[in-house]
Amino acid sequence: MTRISRLEKIGNTLKQINVGFLIQFSVSLLVLFMVLYPIGWLWLGSIRTEPFAPDYTLSWYLKIFSDAVLWQRLTNTLKITIGTGILSLIIGLPIAWIVARTDTPFSKKFELIAVVPFMTAPLIGALAWTNLAAPRTGLLNLLYRFVFDSSLKHGPLNIYSMWGIIFCLGLYYSPYVFLFTAGALRSMDPALEEASRISGCNIIRTTFKITLPLVYPAITSGVLLAMVFAAGQFAVPALLGTPAQFSVMTTTIYELMNRWPINRSLAAAIGNLLVLFTFLLLYLRGKLLSKGAFTTVTGKGYRPDIIRLGKWKYVTFSFCLLYAIVVFGLPMFALIYSSLVKYWSVKIGLHRLGFWNYTYLFTEHSLTFVAIKNSLLLAVFGATACIFISSIISFIVHRGKSRWTPLLDYVAMMPIGVPGVVFAVGVLLGWIRPPFVLYGTLGILIVGYISRFNPVGIRAVSSSLVQVHPELEESSRVAGSSWAGTLLRITLPLVKPGMQAGWMTLFIVFLREFGISLFLYSPGNEVVSIMLYEFWENGDMMKASALSIVLMVVTVISIIIMRRLTGADIAGMKS
């Protein structure tokens, strides 16, 4: 090739480069960097004697399998992951069936309550359940002993145990099973069910022999997702497991990063094992979803029959009511009561109620307003920046023709399988030293939040984008509009609902974010969840309850304002 023809080629390439390409290219690079850089540091840190030392070793991985304490914590993680999967199935599946396929009264209301756990952080849920089921002073235990057996000194419930952790996680992750299953139940082809009933099978037999096997992939998908989140949970095992000396991998990572001497390499090695485990679960889920088992759930707009339960509808109603009480009523009552007493005691009475904790929060504690301001700032700006990035990535993934597109999709979605505390270790290692020092600024929190939760935004925007046929955009381009013009005039208005829903979901996720914040915050950058954790660590459970109520009020007010302004819904509720 002559020098002139080479120059011509470069000239032609430069002509082809336009604003659209530049934006897509730079956002793609940014996302690849934001995800791969911390994950790369996690792997590098785990195979070095110290993350920033030049000596390489595999001893940290060997230690995990040879150290009896660490091995036990690994098995504990497996136990709560499996337990959560089973419990989320036991709770989520019947609720989904009742809400989607039966004439149970108030089923629409129960549907709303079923997604309440999305709105409240697991940390708050665990806090509420310590007030309800602490062995000696939990409100439910006090009630049981008062009514049934005053000779008992504690129990019968004990939230500070492995079972307590599984209960809390199962309760708070059951909406994943519920949402996936309810969606599949609503869109399935009713022909097979009808055939079963015509053949003489009753409702129960038809449900177990026909309906459930048909939606099996959706159920399993929800269960596996609940298990992924359970394996990476930190707050619930920390709150409920510590008193029982029950540690898991996430709490061990926290311990290693906050003790003397700090052992970041071992923390990174444990984190990587956890990532491998969650990726295995996600791989299984992907395999299931890619199988043809969904062929009877085609999304063709079937309207399966609503099953008339007769007098049995009172049984299903009672089940839903019990769920509503357990997931919403009892925790809310416990939090409100706890927020109104000066100190927790077995002596219960109206005379003990007052607003001390709220007064303390708003008049004495120097961090309250700082933390609320920081949380709102991160939620608003973080969600806005994240949805911008997610939209571009989503656009590239669904409209791009490059052979690198699947890789970008895979990398951008990768953090969904990386637990928050593990990802935070990677972000800390990556952004603490030159050349990229963001440690100690709000910037590191924004970077951490966006990199980790970008998949949430991508999923929300993608769900809208796949419904927009590319022909519309192509027509615009043919008519002479630029990439940016097409994006602004055609694509964006059509995917706006998805973007709004994604923004709203990200806003809520960022407002209550805990795992990443715990590792990356600095004085002045505290967020509400950090204050909550500090209250718990300091034994100020009543103040923690008051702050939880404040956080929930702020969340609900924000949602109402956003819905009024945009009419947007929460993406997680639908996708």
Place this chain on the structure above:
Amino acid sequence: MKRKKMKVLSAILPVLFMLVMISSAYAQTQFDPKLISAAKKEGKVTLYNSGDREAGEALLKAFKAKFGISGEQYRATSNKVLSKVMEEIEAKNIYADVLCTGSPNVLRLSQKGYIAKHDCQQAKFYPASQQTEHYVNVTGIAMFIMYNKDLVSEKDAPKEWKDLINPKWKGQIVMPDWSASTSPLILFQMFKDIYDTEFLKKAGEQKFIIHKAHGAAANAVASGENAIAFEMLSDRIAVEVKKGAPVGYSVPTPVVFNPRQMGITKGAPHPNAAKLLMEFALSKEGQKIYNLDYWLYSFRSDIQYPPEMYPLDKIKLYDFTPKMWLDFTDNMPKLIEEANQYWLKK
């Protein structure tokens, strides 16, 4: 008669005025005016504190009222404070101005060269044994046994350390996490020194209920969830007593007395405000706010303890020599492993 009164008044008033002026001048001279002016220019100070948050807030509030300099606080367990400071040093992005944490963390940092030397003016009121050129022991925290009075009568309450290994308390004793907080580990070291391994084993058989920090452990006892705290810091007991919680405490023999060390981070972003805060915390005024309200013992000789505080001279203290502190510092990771072996549930 009236004229006589007026004469007396006119004689007294100038004297009173002079007295007020002198006392005000005395108050000002406690702190170097140049330091005050330099600190005011910096306008801000950040305290890293492993003690009670409310105590830290009270100190910073009084500091702001006196000098008009606002303060921020980072509160965490002692080991977390230490790891946070190390992270900041590594990132060359230091936020910590003043460190206030239980022994031997500031000592440890000073050995690594991370604590600035400070010629503290208030140090002259403190015994030489309680200070180095890097830090001063701002308070001393006594470790007592705490119990819930509704669950354990004063008569039955464990009085000595050995009473705690009585099987009747099995499953009822809380213990702060020894991998997060240094105090329980210091206690473990003392038990190793004064008792045999049988004591450590029997203590482990009590199946401790672990809490991440002293505050959470104190709350568990105060609420009646658990009966006894194996060791509880005097400031935490004070917080629960002030709330009106039904807690009592015993003073065993010997008592571990953990000095809370205060020092200034090398490279602190507000070095003058840091020095002034340290001077203030060590002054009589600071000690009254910070220490006595929270049952923290003062090393100053001119401090009068409130009556509800257990008199220091009646406590038999375990003599942790400077050499022992240094050994303890070096052996901490090993000690954590050892405590795990004895005290973690099998």
